[in-house]
Amino acid sequence: MSLGYLTRRLFSVLLVLVIVSFAVFAITMILPGNAAVMILGEYATEDQLLALAEVLGLNRPWYIQYFEWAGNILQADWGMSLRLSLPVGEVVGDAFWNSASLAVTALVTVIIIAIPLGILAALYRGSKVDLGIGLFAYVGTAMPEFVTATLLLVFLAGSAGGYLPAGGFIAPNESFPGFVSHVILPAGTLGLILMAHIARQVRSEMSDVLASDYIRAARLKGLRERTVIRRHALPNSLAPAVAVISLDIGYLLGGIIVVEEIFAWPGLGRLLIYALENRDLPVIQAITLLLAAVYALSNLFSDLVIAALDPRVRY
Amino acid sequence: MSDFVRHPAGVAGAILLTIIALAVLFGPLVAPYDPQAFHTTVRLQGPSADHWLGTDQFGRDLLSRLLFGARSTIAFGVGATMISVIAGSLIGVTAGVVGGWIDSVIMRGLDGMLAVPDLLFVLLIVTMLGAGTGEAMLAVSIAFTPGMARISRSSVLSIRTREYVLAAVARGESQRYIILSEVIPNAIGPIIVEGTIRVSFAIMIGATLGFLGMGAQPPSTEWGLMVSEARQFMYRSPWVVAVPGLAIAVAAMGFNLFGDALRDAFDPRRSR
Numbered sequence: 131m132s133l134g135y136l137t138r139r140l141f142s143v144l145l146v147l148v149i150v151s152f153a154v155f156a157i158t159m160i161l162p163g164n165a166a167v168m169i170l171g172e173y174a175t176e177d178q179l180l181a182l183a184e185v186l187g188l189n190r191p192w193y194i195q196y197f198e199w200a201g202n203i204l205q206a207d208w209g210m211s212l213r214l215s216l217p218v219g220e221v222v223g224d225a226f227w228n229s230a231s232l233a234v235t236a237l238v239t240v241i242i243i244a245i246p247l248g249i250l251a252a253l254y255r256g257s258k259v260d261l262g263i264g265l266f267a268y269v270g271t272a273m274p275e276f277v278t279a280t281l282l283l284v285f286l287a288g289s290a291g292g293y294l295p296a297g298g299f300i301a302p303n304e305s306f307p308g309f310v311s312h313v314i315l316p317a318g319t320l321g322l323i324l325m326a327h328i329a330r331q332v333r334s335e336m337s338d339v340l341a342s343d344y345i346r347a348a349r350l351k352g353l354r355e356r357t358v359i360r361r362h363a364l365p366n367s368l369a370p371a372v373a374v375i376s377l378d379i380g381y382l383l384g385g386i387i388v389v390e391e392i393f394a395w396p397g398l399g400r401l402l403i404y405a406l407e408n409r410d411l412p413v414i415q416a417i418t419l420l421l422a423a424v425y426a427l428s429n430l431f432s433d434l435v436i437a438a439l440d441p442r443v444r445y
Numbered sequence: 446m447s448d449f450v451r452h453p454a455g456v457a458g459a460i461l462l463t464i465i466a467l468a469v470l471f472g473p474l475v476a477p478y479d480p481q482a483f484h485t486t487v488r489l490q491g492p493s494a495d496h497w498l499g500t501d502q503f504g505r506d507l508l509s510r511l512l513f514g515a516r517s518t519i520a521f522g523v524g525a526t527m528i529s530v531i532a533g534s535l536i537g538v539t540a541g542v543v544g545g546w547i548d549s550v551i552m553r554g555l556d557g558m559l560a561v562p563d564l565l566f567v568l569l570i571v572t573m574l575g576a577g578t579g580e581a582m583l584a585v586s587i588a589f590t591p592g593m594a595r596i597s598r599s600s601v602l603s604i605r606t607r608e609y610v611l612a613a614v615a616r617g618e619s620q621r622y623i624i625l626s627e628v629i630p631n632a633i634g635p636i637i638v639e640g641t642i643r644v645s646f647a648i649m650i651g652a653t654l655g656f657l658g659m660g661a662q663p664p665s666t667e668w669g670l671m672v673s674e675a676r677q678f679m680y681r682s683p684w685v686v687a688v689p690g691l692a693i694a695v696a697a698m699g700f701n702l703f704g705d706a707l708r709d710a711f712d713p714r715r716s717r
Contacts (some may be wrong), residue, residue, distance in 0.1 A: 142556075149557025157569050268454075272698035274649040276656045277690035280672060284683040384564030388653055402565070403657070406572045418569065422560045 209412040229397030236320040248332025270326025297394035335370040376432030455706025461699030472512030480513040514666035522648035528586035533593025541601030558591040581660035600632040641704035645697035
């Protein structure tokens, strides 16, 4: 992989983020009611609104407002939350790490479980194991997060189960067992849909690899089946698996919005719902940009991993 | 098509979709009760001879609500996807056929839109438009359009270099004829497959919006809203949240299975 490729990819990530920032800014500009209405409330008089709009610079042309806003963000100044009277950077920063702890837990668990499941299904194609995994994959991908979450709550946190807390958050550095007991249900909810999808994709990639000529050649050479799988099949199905996982990070980032709301997890998703309900524009803009940036960077990272794993990928 | 019949996932999907289609078409006609009628003496009850799927917190018959809700839930998913398929293929085919800098500009714009997770995108648009079924449907179709545009573009690009298109060019056919009679009919397969699978996502996002209070509004019988309304009673009677929740899963699964089988039928290289 050449340095040129890396620079080009970094540049395209930047370009995507600029486009997203345009889109986010445009959407929040079209939102009914500007920041002045949100600060003063709906009973403010016309004069008060005009005066505040003047102070905030809301009656300047949109492109001047955009460049000022974007310029401030580049200097790590995200503005003030209209509802919480705190700097956006502070509010969003805390929420970001809380979300990251949830998302990373879910992702790592999923990868550890889903990839072996997919490989198992491909190795024992058409068997009961394959059928069971396939069925799980279809049911899993068809359940929206709020349904899974509700069912998990009923069975594992209700009076029937009652083992796990129904919601809330304890930071991992405060009490690790506390964090684990609170993270199981939300991470499990996020994990189910991803696990189902990733297992299914890994199965189909692995099946394609197993049906390929070089696997046949390896078998005809008289290699032991274990060697064929370990040295030839697994490494070649790994790169596509990474590609699938990186696309699924998009689902994960959408999923945390609902899951955090249901389990009262104080992360970006819950903050976003609060900000949307209260029309807290600076917070909405910051979270959207942040999630898009995480998604774009994770895609970049996975492209690099794929290039490193697969010698045929040359850029 | 004979392949399709022997495809177990296809058969399962077709059966599920038939059940769903029957509920959408005839549900309100066969529903045993008025979906909004309160039966105060039988609140939060499990299944019985009178109420096959039990009753909710107001004593409303769950089977009747489910049958009435099929229309709003399924029509939402199919409608939103159809709008995005039409808009997306128009954009994608235009970009693929015209090429050049217009293609580059369109594709970069789509990349930017695709960088925002679907649900987040939908939530932003719904907040802009206001909560409601129509608004939610428009939001989902806008959010799905970039993905559909990308697929139709790549499908057009791969077909443009096929022999039969080159043959048409060599015969001296007009650009218009080539696009309408050679490219589009052959590009439509992947678009239909992707559209079918996306209906299941649209249904799930629509139900999620109903659940969050940003889609269908009470007293609608939309399934996501039913789950949301029954949640405060879920520990007392899990039944009331499980019934609409599983109905959503069955609908989404039907479209998923059917779409997968369609893909295999369209793509002879994929072995089962």
